[in-house]
Amino acid sequence: xxxxxxxxxxxxxxxxxxxxxxxxxxxxxxxxxxxxxxxxxxxxxxxxxxxxxxxxxxxxxxxxxxxxxxxxxxxxxxxxxxxxxxxxxxxxxxxxxxxxxxxxxxxxxxxxxxxxxxxxxxxxxxxxxxxxxxxxxxxxxxxxxxxxxxxxxxxxxxxxxxxxxxxxxxxxxxxxxxxxxxxxxxxxxxxxxxxxxxxxxxxxxxxxxxxxxxxxxxxxxxxxxxxxxxxxxxxxxxxxxxxxxxxxxxxxxxxxxxxxxxxxxxxxxxxxxxxxxxxxxxxxxxxxxxxxxxxxxxxxxxxxxxxxxxxxxxxxxxxxxxxxxxxxxxxxxxxxxxxxxxxxxxxxxxxxxxxxxxxxxxxxxxxxxxxxxxxxxxxxxxxxxxxxxxxxxxxxxxxxxxxxxxxxxxxxxxxxxxxxxxxxxxxxxxxxxxxxxxxxxxxxxxxxxxxxxxxxxxxxxxxxxxxxxxxxxxxxxxxxxxxxxxxxxxxxxxxxxxxxxxxxxxxxxxxxxxxxxxxxxxxxxxxxxxxxxxxxxxxxxxxxxxxxxxxxxxxxxxxxxxxxxxxxxxxxxxxxxxxxxxxxxxxxxxxxxxxxxxxxxxxxxxxxxxxxxxxxxxxxxxxxxxxxxxxxxxxxxxxxxxxxxxxxxxxxxxxxxxxxxxxxxxxxxxxxxxxxxxxxxxxxxxxxxxxxxxxxxxx
Numbered sequence: 023x024x025x026x027x028x029x030x031x032x033x034x035x036x037x038x039x040x041x042x043x044x045x046x047x048x049x050x051x052x053x054x055x056x057x058x059x060x061x062x063x064x065x066x067x068x069x070x071x072x073x074x075x076x077x078x079x080x081x082x083x084x085x086x087x088x089x090x091x092x093x094x095x096x097x098x099x100x101x102x103x104x105x106x107x108x109x110x111x112x113x114x115x116x117x118x119x120x121x122x123x124x125x126x127x128x129x130x131x132x133x134x135x136x137x138x139x140x141x142x143x144x145x146x147x148x149x150x151x152x153x154x155x156x157x158x159x160x161x162x163x164x165x166x167x168x169x170x171x172x173x174x175x176x177x178x179x180x181x182x183x184x185x186x187x188x189x190x191x192x193x194x195x196x197x198x199x200x201x202x203x204x205x206x207x208x209x210x211x212x213x214x215x216x217x218x219x220x221x222x223x224x225x226x227x228x229x230x231x232x233x234x235x236x237x238x239x240x241x242x243x244x245x246x247x248x249x250x251x252x253x254x255x256x257x258x259x260x261x262x263x264x265x266x267x268x269x270x271x272x273x274x275x276x277x278x279x280x281x282x283x284x285x286x287x288x289x290x291x292x293x294x295x296x297x298x299x300x301x302x303x304x305x306x307x308x309x310x311x312x313x314x315x316x317x318x319x320x321x322x323x324x325x326x327x328x329x330x331x332x333x334x335x336x337x338x339x340x341x342x343x344x345x346x347x348x349x350x351x352x353x354x355x356x357x358x359x360x361x362x363x364x365x366x367x368x369x370x371x372x373x374x375x376x377x378x379x380x381x382x383x384x385x386x387x388x389x390x391x392x393x394x395x396x397x398x399x400x401x402x403x404x405x406x407x408x409x410x411x412x413x414x415x416x417x418x419x420x421x422x423x424x425x426x427x428x429x430x431x432x433x434x435x436x437x438x439x440x441x442x443x444x445x446x447x448x449x450x451x452x453x454x455x456x457x458x459x460x461x462x463x464x465x466x467x468x469x470x471x472x473x474x475x476x477x478x479x480x481x482x483x484x485x486x487x488x489x490x491x492x493x494x495x496x497x498x499x500x501x502x503x504x505x506x507x508x509x510x511x512x513x514x515x516x517x518x519x520x521x522x523x524x525x526x527x528x529x530x531x532x533x534x535x536x537x538x539x540x541x542x543x544x545x546x547x548x549x550x551x552x553x554x555x556x557x558x559x560x561x562x563x564x565x566x567x568x569x570x571x572x573x574x575x576x577x578x579x580x581x582x583x584x585x586x587x588x589x590x591x592x593x594x595x596x597x598x599x600x601x602x603x604x605x606x607x608x609x610x611x612x613x614x615x616x617x618x619x620x621x622x623x624x625x626x627x628x629x630x631x632x633x634x635x636x637x638x639x640x641x642x643x644x645x646x647x648x649x650x651x652x653x654x655x656x657x658x659x660x661x662x663x664x665x666x667x668x669x670x671x672x673x674x675x676x677x678x679x680x681x682x683x684x685x686x687x688x689x690x691x692x693x694x695x696x697x698x699x700x701x702x703x704x705x706x707x708x709x710x711x712x713x714x715x716x717x718x719x720x721x
Contacts, residue, residue, distance in 0.1 A: 527561020
């Protein structure tokens with residue numbers, strides 16, 4: 023049953039080192055209880071060493087009441103909760119009548135350094151544990167016999183739905199874990215007489231506190247402070263440790279008693295964060311939306327339960343861990359139910375699989391539950407065919423973007439999600455030198471080549487993660503203007519290209535604000551890949567000298583072209599990569615062996631020229647110039663090619679080198695043909711005969 027209501031409670035445990043402050047909270051829970059009973063004011067912890075106040079007034083005989091045991095405060099005090107009806111369940115503290123148990127250890131207030139910690143009284147912890155293991159999460163019934171002027175309630179508690187169940191007070195006395203308050207016993211009360219008989223039997227049997235030795239061996243050596251938390255966590259080697267959850271601060275932070283050494287530690291759940299309670303200036307606490315609901319969700323499943331905790335890391339004195347309960351992992355449940363969100367900085371240490379956390383958060387987002395009730399996915403307004411599609415890679419732009427060709431023939435630029443390509447630190451020192459990012463930025467060329475060799479000309483799977491809105495620069499802003507970007511995860515053969523780049527050290531992962539959901543759908547894999555690259559010192563993370571690429575650009579200088587031409591001619595057929603396509607027949611090639619850039623004109627043909635700026639103004643593009651350039655781009659752009667060079671005899675372009683270009687594996691030629699041979703090619707004659715393209719209007 024679900025419900026929401028505001029209530030105020032105050033529980034101060036002087037025996038179990040728990041500090042629960044009073045506050046107004048709104049709680050929604052999902053539990054099944056049997057009956058509802060009223061909340062009688064603010065409950066205070068029982069003073070088990072004193073008798074019932076003389077001002078106590080006998081409570082009127084009431085019907086048997088029922089509830090679920092939420093918490094065991096001591097051997098003779100419990101907190102029970104009722105059934106929610108349109109809101110959270112009310113809570114009551116019930117103190118067991120006619121018995122007393124030892125007081126649990128209590129830590130001295132930090133504001134009073136002169137006071138010392140109070141240790142356990144003998145068998146106090148054993149009495150608490152006896153009740154905890156018997157009652158936590160169980161249904162009980164009880165009657166209130168006495169209610170003091172301060173609202174403290176004393177009564178009889180039975181395990182189960184009615185009084186035929188086990189009497190809790192009698193069980194404690196029978197085990198020698200509690201003593202009977204004989205000063206208030208009435209001779210005609212059979213329940214009190216039975217308690218006295220059970221106590222006499224326990225003494226005769228020397229059970230519990232009636233054994234010889236005084237029970238000093240039952241006093242815990244509680245450790246409230248760990249001098250070096252990081253070493254302590256490392257000493258556990260990420261192995262499960264038995265523990266009892268003593269307090270829940272909020273949905274993702276708990277106080278645990280580690281067994282068997284009795285360390286009291288505060289543990290923050292790795293990989294997640296729940297809404298919290300903010301402390302105001304006046305000392306009150308104001309809950310964030312769904313903070314109280316998340317706290318109750320964790321409380322109702324873990325509080326005073328036997329669990330195992332994996333201590334995973336300790337950054338900045340904060341212990342991160344995972345709490346494992348026999349019924350499940352609370353971290354994953356919080357995410358799935360919409361009570362928490364993933365946290366990148368601590369998810370890296372989560373040992374149970376970060377993909378499970380992302381899947382849980384994704385499920386809550388899709389169902390729009392609790393903290394995600396107003397969530398809108400980054401690609402919610404896109405059609406399915408626009409979110410996932412197959413396309414052919416036509417060009418690699420730097421090292422974080424590709425130009426793809428869709429099935430419709432449209433070209434689209436896709437940026438790889440959540441990664442940043444190599445970039446130069448500071449400003450370019452050589453002001454006189456033309457800055458060429460692909461060659462001058464360390465590892466940019468290696469990153470581009472890695473992508474080019476893997477995916478150029480191949481079909482890839484594209485999954486759009488988010489659309490980065492366009493940004494405009496202003497006079498007061500240092501942010502450059504960017505057009506709208508489509509950011510996606512690109513895979514080929516099951517390999518995530520962005521992850522492969524990061525693992526090689528050719529890119530870094532972008533860090534986001536915690537509330538920024540515009541990120542890669544495989545963000546955790548990217549972080550893990552970056553961690554491996556850093557550990558292995560790869561690429562950008564290497565301590566070696568950065569690679570330097572000294573590439574001579576002779577594409578626009580006549581003298582340099584004449585100097586390089588003899589070397590290129592003697593080399594015969596040369597290997598190259600098409601870096602740029604100016605027009606259908608004019609290209610720029612990178613010669614890796616000669617480490618130079620040259621301008622190519624395809625021998626024997628001339629394609630229509632596109633529009634360009636001339637001294638006299640803009641020259642209009644010739645017909646079919648765009649089609650010719652697109653044809654050549656799709657055929658050879660960024661492909662590995664081989665070329666044979668011949669000397670140019672065209673006076674109109676003295677700085678150009680005119681080769682016959684062949685595509686490796688598709689258009690290999692053993693020698694350079696003559697102009698007459700080119701004019702006699704079947705392809706050229708067929709184009710003329712069928713009047714295609716540029717021949718359409720020629721006669």
